[in-house]
Amino acid sequence: MSQTERFDAVVIGAGIVGATTAYALSKAGLKVLVIDRGSLASGTTSAGEGNILVSDKEPGPELDLALRSRDGWFELAEEIGDSFELEAKGGIVVARSEVGVSGLRELTKRQRSAGVDSQDISAGDLRKLEPNLSHSITEGAFYPQDAQCQPMLATAQILKHVTDNGGRFLPGVTVTSIKSSAGKVTGVETTSGFISSPIVINAAGTWAGEIADRANSYLPIAPRRGFILVTVPAPKLIFHKVYDAEYVANVASGAADLQSSAVVEGTQSGTILIGASRERVGFKEGIEYPILRQLARQAIELFPILSEVQLLRAYRGFRPYAPDHLPVIGEDAQIKGLWHNAGHEGAGIGLAPASAQLIAESVTGQRTFMDPTPFSPARFSKGAVA
Numbered sequence: 001m002s003q004t005e006r007f008d009a010v011v012i013g014a015g016i017v018g019a020t021t022a023y024a025l026s027k028a029g030l031k032v033l034v035i036d037r038g039s040l041a042s043g044t045t046s047a048g049e050g051n052i053l054v055s056d057k058e059p060g061p062e063l064d065l066a067l068r069s070r071d072g073w074f075e076l077a078e079e080i081g082d083s084f085e086l087e088a089k090g091g092i093v094v095a096r097s098e099v100g101v102s103g104l105r106e107l108t109k110r111q112r113s114a115g116v117d118s119q120d121i122s123a124g125d126l127r128k129l130e131p132n133l134s135h136s137i138t139e140g141a142f143y144p145q146d147a148q149c150q151p152m153l154a155t156a157q158i159l160k161h162v163t164d165n166g167g168r169f170l171p172g173v174t175v176t177s178i179k180s181s182a183g184k185v186t187g188v189e190t191t192s193g194f195i196s197s198p199i200v201i202n203a204a205g206t207w208a209g210e211i212a213d214r215a216n217s218y219l220p221i222a223p224r225r226g227f228i229l230v231t232v233p234a235p236k237l238i239f240h241k242v243y244d245a246e247y248v249a250n251v252a253s254g255a256a257d258l259q260s261s262a263v264v265e266g267t268q269s270g271t272i273l274i275g276a277s278r279e280r281v282g283f284k285e286g287i288e289y290p291i292l293r294q295l296a297r298q299a300i301e302l303f304p305i306l307s308e309v310q311l312l313r314a315y316r317g318f319r320p321y322a323p324d325h326l327p328v329i330g331e332d333a334q335i336k337g338l339w340h341n342a343g344h345e346g347a348g349i350g351l352a353p354a355s356a357q358l359i360a361e362s363v364t365g366q367r368t369f370m371d372p373t374p375f376s377p378a379r380f381s382k383g384a385v386a
C-alpha cells in the first residue's frame, strides 16, 4: 500500500461486522480501508452457524435491529448477488413442558405485536414441517422470517465488493494503537506503520475491548465460548432451524457457568449443525467432551434419527459478549471519530447489515433508521460495567 494513499475511514476487523460496515460506508461514498491481523473471517465469524434470527429475541431494540437486518441481508444479496447460501429456511421453536409451552405462547404473542411473524403450531403442523421430530414433542412455534447464510462466504463476497469499488483490504496487519489529538482520532498505528484517517471503526468483535483500551477508552466485551457439532453430509432430514424454547432463556442469561440447549439445523451442503453451548471461561482453548456429549444427547432428544448419523467434526468459538447483551454501536464517548460496532454476542451475523447501516448513517450525519441510543458506547462509562 502506498504511503500517500488516503482513506476516509479505517475499519479494524474483517469479520462479518467489519465487512458489512465497510460495505455500507463505501456505498455512502467513503474510501475505506479494512485491516485484520489475520485473514478475512478469521475471528468468531468462522464459528457462526449463519443464522439470521428474529425468533430468539424479546421485543425491544435488539429485535427492531434484527427485523431490519433480516431484510438488509436479502437487500444485500440483491445488490451484490447471492453467492453466500442465503436461505429463508424458517425457524421452529419447540416446547416440551407445560411451563415451556405457556412461556412460548406468551413470547410469540409479544413478538407478534412487535412485528414478528410468529405462528403457534400444533403437533400435526409440526409433523408436516419436520417429519423426523420426536413424537414426544407436541407444541411449537413457526417463524418464517428466520433465515441462514454461510458467514465466511458472505464476508468474502462483501469484502470483494468493497475492494472492487475502490476500497482496500490489508490482511496480516495488527492495529497496535489508535492515535488521537485533542480528543479526535487521527489514525491507527499498525505493524505496517501509521495509517492516517479521520474515522476509525472498531469492528474487532470479541477483541473490541482491547482496541478500545489501545485508544485509552473502555468497552467491557468478553468472550462467551460455544461449541458446535457438525455431522457428515446426510440426506435431507431436517428442514428448518429447530431449537428448544429454553435456548431463548440461555441466550438472555448473564450466568458465567455452562448453559446448553438443543439447536439443530441442516445446511445446503447436507451437513447438520448441532449447538448450542454458552459459558464464560475466557479464551479457554481445547475441546470438552462432556459438553459435546450433552449437545449430542439434547439433539437426539429432538430428532431421534440423529443417533444414526455420524459426526464429522466439532469446533468452538468465542462470542463477543457485552454485559447487557446489546451490541455496542456508535461513536466513542471520549474520542471523536472513533466508532464502535462490536459486542453482538451470538447474533453478529444476523445483526450485521443493520448495525452497519446504523454506523454509516451516523458517520455521514444522516437520519438513522432507528434510535441508536440503546446501543451507545456511552452506557459503559470508563471503568464501570453497566
Ligand SMILES: Cc1cc2nc3c(=O)[nH]c(=O)nc-3n(C[C@H](O)[C@H](O)[C@H](O)COP(=O)(O)OP(=O)(O)OC[C@H]3O[C@@H](n4cnc5c(N)ncnc54)[C@H](O)[C@@H]3O)c2cc1C
Residues within 6 Å of the ligand: 012, 013, 014, 015, 016, 017, 018, 035, 036, 037, 038, 039, 040, 041, 042, 043, 044, 045, 046, 047, 048, 049, 050, 051, 052, 053, 173, 174, 175, 176, 203, 204, 205, 206, 207, 211, 225, 226, 227, 228, 316, 317, 318, 319, 320, 341, 342, 343, 344, 345, 346, 347, 348, 349, 350, 351
Ligand atoms: C459457536 C457459535 C455459533 C454462532 N452462531 C451464530 C449464528 O448462527 N448467527 C449469528 O448471528 N451469530 C452467531 N454467532 C455469533 C457470531 O459469530 C458473532 O457475533 C460474529 O461473527 C461477530 O463478528 P465480528 O465481525 O464482530 O467479529 P469477528 O468475526 O471475530 O471479527 C473480528 C476481527 O477483528 C480482528 N482483530 C482483532 N484484533 C485486531 C487487531 N488488533 N488488529 C487487527 N485486527 C484485529 C480479528 O482477527 C477478527 O478477524 C455464533 C458464535 C459462535 C461462537
